[in-house]
Every structure is written in C-alpha cells, then in structure tokens.
Amino acid sequence: MTASDALRPSSDGDLPAALAKDWQHLNVFDHATGVTGIVNASLHGRPGDLRAFAAGAALFHSPELGWVGDARVTPMEDAVTGVHSIASDWLGFAVSPGTGAVAASVRLPGAIMLNLEANSVSKPVEVDVQVPFGSGWISWYIIPRLTVRGSLRLGSTSGERNLDTASAYHDHNWGRWAWGEDIGWEWAVCVAGDDGSVFELSRATNRSHRSGVTSLIVLLDGRRRIYRGAALTVTRTGRLGPPERRVPGALAALHADRRTPVLPRHIRITLDDGLDHAVIDISATTAAQLIIAEPTRPGASFIHELAGTFRCSGQFGRRRVETSGLAMFEHAD
Amino acid sequence: MPTEPGNTGRPSRRSLRDYIVALIAQLGEGEPQALDRLRAAIGHRRALIVLDSEAVVVSFTGAELVVGQVAVPPPGEDGPGNLGIADGIGTADTAVVLDLLDGRQELADAVAEGRISAAGSSEAIDMILHAIEILLDAATRVPALRALSAEFRASRPVSGSGRPNPPSVLSDETEEELLARLGLLPGR
Numbered sequence: 001m002t003a004s005d006a007l008r009p010s011s012d013g014d015l016p017a018a019l020a021k022d023w024q025h026l027n028v029f030d031h032a033t034g035v036t037g038i039v040n041a042s043l044h045g046r047p048g049d050l051r052a053f054a055a056g057a058a059l060f061h062s063p064e065l066g067w068v069g070d071a072r073v074t075p076m077e078d079a080v081t082g083v084h085s086i087a088s089d090w091l092g093f094a095v096s097p098g099t100g101a102v103a104a105s106v107r108l109p110g111a112i113m114l115n116l117e118a119n120s121v122s123k124p125v126e127v128d129v130q131v132p133f134g135s136g137w138i139s140w141y142i143i144p145r146l147t148v149r150g151s152l153r154l155g156s157t158s159g160e161r162n163l164d165t166a167s168a169y170h171d172h173n174w175g176r177w178a179w180g181e182d183i184g185w186e187w188a189v190c191v192a193g194d195d196g197s198v199f200e201l202s203r204a205t206n207r208s209h210r211s212g213v214t215s216l217i218v219l220l221d222g223r224r225r226i227y228r229g230a231a232l233t234v235t236r237t238g239r240l241g242p243p244e245r246r247v248p249g250a251l252a253a254l255h256a257d258r259r260t261p262v263l264p265r266h267i268r269i270t271l272d273d274g275l276d277h278a279v280i281d282i283s284a285t286t287a288a289q290l291i292i293a294e295p296t297r298p299g300a301s302f303i304h305e306l307a308g309t310f311r312c313s314g315q316f317g318r319r320r321v322e323t324s325g326l327a328m329f330e331h332a333d
Numbered sequence: 334m335p336t337e338p339g340n341t342g343r344p345s346r347r348s349l350r351d352y353i354v355a356l357i358a359q360l361g362e363g364e365p366q367a368l369d370r371l372r373a374a375i376g377h378r379r380a381l382i383v384l385d386s387e388a389v390v391v392s393f394t395g396a397e398l399v400v401g402q403v404a405v406p407p408p409g410e411d412g413p414g415n416l417g418i419a420d421g422i423g424t425a426d427t428a429v430v431l432d433l434l435d436g437r438q439e440l441a442d443a444v445a446e447g448r449i450s451a452a453g454s455s456e457a458i459d460m461i462l463h464a465i466e467i468l469l470d471a472a473t474r475v476p477a478l479r480a481l482s483a484e485f486r487a488s489r490p491v492s493g494s495g496r497p498n499p500p501s502v503l504s505d506e507t508e509e510e511l512l513a514r515l516g517l518l519p520g521r
Binding site for chain 2: 001008042050051053070071073074080082084085087092096098103245246247248249251252253254256259261293294295296298
C-alpha cells in the first residue's frame with residue numbers, strides 16, 4: 001500500500017488556483033441489505049479566497065426508504081482541513097497516511113448517522129498526470145476495494161445497521177476546472193458481493209459526452225487488469241425516471257430546468273481486447289442529482305448518481321467469470 | 334450570533350423584514366452587479382411577501398430598498414383585491430422553505446400543491462421569481478448569503494410538514510474524536 005496520496009492544495013505560484021478542486025469520495029455497498037451510498041468531501045477554490053468553500057455530500061439509497069441525505073457547503077475557512085482530512089460540522093472524511101484506511105462520519109439526524117472505517121484490500125491506482133479536463137486538468141487516485149467496519153442508521157425510524165460485511169470503493173480527484181464549463185464524465189463501479197471482484201469504468205469527457213477515452217479497471221482474484229479505448233464499448237438503453245432526490249435544495253430550485261435529465265436505465269460495457277472478453281450489464285433503478293456551483297463565476301455542473309445492480313459474464317485469461325452485485329453509475333454534465 | 338434566551342444554541346429569529354434587508358445588503362456587498370440586475374428586474378413595482386404570520390411590501394425607490402411591514406392578508410384575500418398595496422404577492426411558510434432548502438420537495442411541486450402561491454399580473458409574478466433566482470444564483474458565490482440561509486434554518490424549530498423532519502446541526506465532537514483516533518488532527 002502506497003501512502004503517497006494526500007490533499008493537493010494550490011500554492012502561491014499556481015496561477016489558476018481559484019479553480020482548484022480537491023475531491024475525496026467513498027462508495028459504500030451493503031450487499032446484505034441492498035443499501036448503497038456515497039460520502040464525499042471536497043474543497044473548491046483557493047484558500048484565502050472568501051468565495052472558496054468546502055462541500056460535503058452524503059446520499060444513501062435503501063430499498064425501503066429511497067434516497068436520504070443532503071449536500072451542503074461551508075466557507076473553506078470554517079472547515080477543518082488537514083493534509084489528509086476534511087471536516088465540517090456534519091461530515092468528516094479522513095485518510096490515514098500510515099495505513100491508507102479511510103474514515104468517514106455523517107451526522108444528519110433523521111436522515112443519516114454514519115460511522116465507518118474502510119481498509120484497502122487492493123493496491124491503489126494513481127494517475128498523477130494532468131489529464132486535460134475542460135479548460136484545466138484532472139488527476140486521480142483510486143482504491144478499488146475496501147472492507148468496512150462501522151454502523152449506519154438511515155431515516156428516523158429504522159434501526160442501526162452493522163456495516164461489517166459491506167464493501168467500499170474510494171477515489172481522490174484533484175485538478176483545476178470550473179463547474180459549469182464544458183466538462184462531464186461517465187463513471188461506474190460494480191462490486192460483487194461474493195467473489196470480491198470490482199469493475200470500475202471511467203471516461204472524462206465534455207458536457208455532451210462526445211469525447212474522451214474509456215478505461216476499465218478489473219479487480220479479479222486480487223489481480224488488477226486495465227483496459228482502454230477500442231477494447232471497450234459502452235451502450236445505454238432505456239430511460240430512467242427523473243432523479244428522486246436533487247440536492248442541495250436551493251440549487252435544485254434555481255435549476256428547475258434540469259429536473260428531468262435523460263438518464264439510461266441500462267448500461268452495457270462490452271470488453272474484447274482479443275484476449276479477455278466480458279459483458280457487464282448495469283441495471284439502474286433510481287437516481288439522485290448532485291448540483292455543484294462554481295464559486296468564482298456563474299455556472300454549475302450536475303452529477304447524477306444511478307444506483308442499481310450489475311451482472312458480469314466473461315473470460316479473463318483462463319478464468320471464467322459469472323458474477324453479480326451492486327453498482328453505482330455516474331453521469332456528470 | 335445572538336441566541337434566544339433559554340434556547341441552547343438556536344440563533345435569535347430575525348423578522349422577515351430584517352432578513353430581506355440583510356439579503357439585499359449582502360447581495361450588494363458581494364455582487365453589486367447582481368443587485369443592479371435585481372433593481373432592474375423589480376423596477377417600480379412592489380412585491381408583497383408573506384411568510385407564516387409576517388408580511389412585508391418590498392420595493393426600490395431609486396437605489397434605496399424600501400421594506401415595510403404590513404398586516405397579513407386574511408385567508409382567501411391574498412388575490413388581486415390586495416393589489417392596492419402591491420403588484421404581485423408571494424406566499425409561503427417556513428415548512429415549505431425548509432423542505433425546498435433541504436431538497437425534500439421540488440419548487441414546481443410546491444407551487445402545484447399550493448404550498449407556495451404567487452398572485453398578480455404575469456409581469457409581477459415574473460418579477461418575484463426573477464428576484465428569487467438572482468438571490469439563489471448569487472448565494473453560490475457570496476458566502477454571506479449562504480450564511481443567512483443557514484441562520485434561517487437554524488433559527489426555525491423543526492416543524493411538521495408531513496415530510497421527514499429536517500436535520501438540525503449538532504456539535505462535531507464525535508468527528509473530532511474520530512480524527513484524533515487516527516492521528517489526523519492538526520498539531521497532533
């Protein structure tokens with residue numbers, strides 16, 4: 001396990017520092033109950049700029065309650081930030097430099113009460129180069145699979161759930177870009193409940209999703225495989241209903257025109273590189289929309305979280321794979 | 334922030350008039366050009382804003398904001414009959430404002446259900462909605478406006494709107510313990 005990841009604050013010599021973004025993300029998959037969720041803590045802008053803010057988002061979906069959670073911003077000067085942590089008055093996110101463990105807590109009484117620690121069971125993937133993204137660039141660091149210890153309470157009437165059999169996925173994104181400019185991405189993580197396999201799809205693109213190169217990371221039997229470009233085809237079919245939850249509420253009211261985005265119900269990832277081949281079918285059942293506004297100028301981006309399930313059928317080397325589990329697909333524009 | 338006597342942590346509740354005065358003042362400080370757009374949108378018209386048991390008439394005299402407290406129109410009498418004192422009327426309650434801020438209800442649904450109402454000429458209704466849009470947009474870049482929204486949320490008791498109660502702010506003591514346990518607090 002490399003301990004090289006940390007928040008990437010801007011420096012005095014960093015001319016586009018006002019567009020700095022630093023984004024810690026965790027997906028949680030509770031295979032026993034079908035509950036899936038995201039916890040995200042991020043920094044937007046340059047420290048010292050009064051417009052800069054820290055954002056927190058916690059959204060969980062349960063088959064019984066639907067989506068619960070919220071997204072809120074805090075002036076950056078009011079957030080507690082360390083080299084490896086971001087905390088506000090309701091959400092905390094930290095990565096241990098020694099072990100790579102991820103800790104997250106959420107305090108939204110009546111909605112989400114979460115305490116968890118996730119420990120990596122896979123090697124990280126680091127893209128520490130500045131990949132062109134909009135008017136700027138983006139880099140990232142991924143831990144495809146983590147085990148979880150902790151507890152979760154959703155809503156005001158349900159009991160506390162033990163998360164000790166849940167799985168998690170963690171990534172850290174950073175770079176320079178403006179929300180609302182011509183940027184977008186397509187991303188998915190599929191986590192099997194039985195054999196520990198993980199399939200992670202990503203493509204940085206523009207708002208219309210007509211550019212960019214797709215990559216797929218497969219974690220299978222503890223071994224990581226990466227596929228790119230022509231080896232992959234992604235097709236979308238069907239149409240999912242409108243997001244059942246849009247947060248934060250004030251931005252949802254401002255952007256009422258984005259209430260009914262075109263989102264797929266099914267996403268098929270086809271892999272064939274001449275050696276390995278597989279079909280991964282993601283079925284989305286519900287969506288939530290996260291709206292994030294740019295602090296330096298008018299504009300906002302819309303991140304759609306599609307929760308559902310997946311099935312994978314294929315051949316990786318001599319390994320025949322038939323697996324299934326929970327999935328989260330993200331469409332950002 | 335002053336707190337109500339005997340109320341642990343809840344900020345004093347500003348009057349509707351004081352909120353509107355503060356919103357416009359912070360808008361002018363944070364984004365003067367947005368305030369110019371707001372003045373242009375309102376022009377010489379007057380808006381009657383009703384929130385719970387408070388009502389104010391808002392207008393601009395030149396560059397100066399004028400906010401006058403008035404009696405809340407009796408139920409059923411917030412239509413054109415009241416346009417003697419305003420060109421447009423917007424009515425809501427704290428519960429729906431909190432539901433909107435917390436993303437528990439869409440604006441269009443709140444209007445369709447009658448939880449938010451607007452009356453007057455189409456130009457006057459456009460004026461009210463456009464003014465709200467300018468404030469919401471500016472709040473993404475003006476921290477003081479977001480702070481007023483947070484103060485509004487914190488100063489209102491959790492109310493029953495038929496939807497799950499909105500969350501209240503708690504201390505971050507447990508999060509600090511978590512960070513401390515991992516040795517991640519600054520200075521440790």
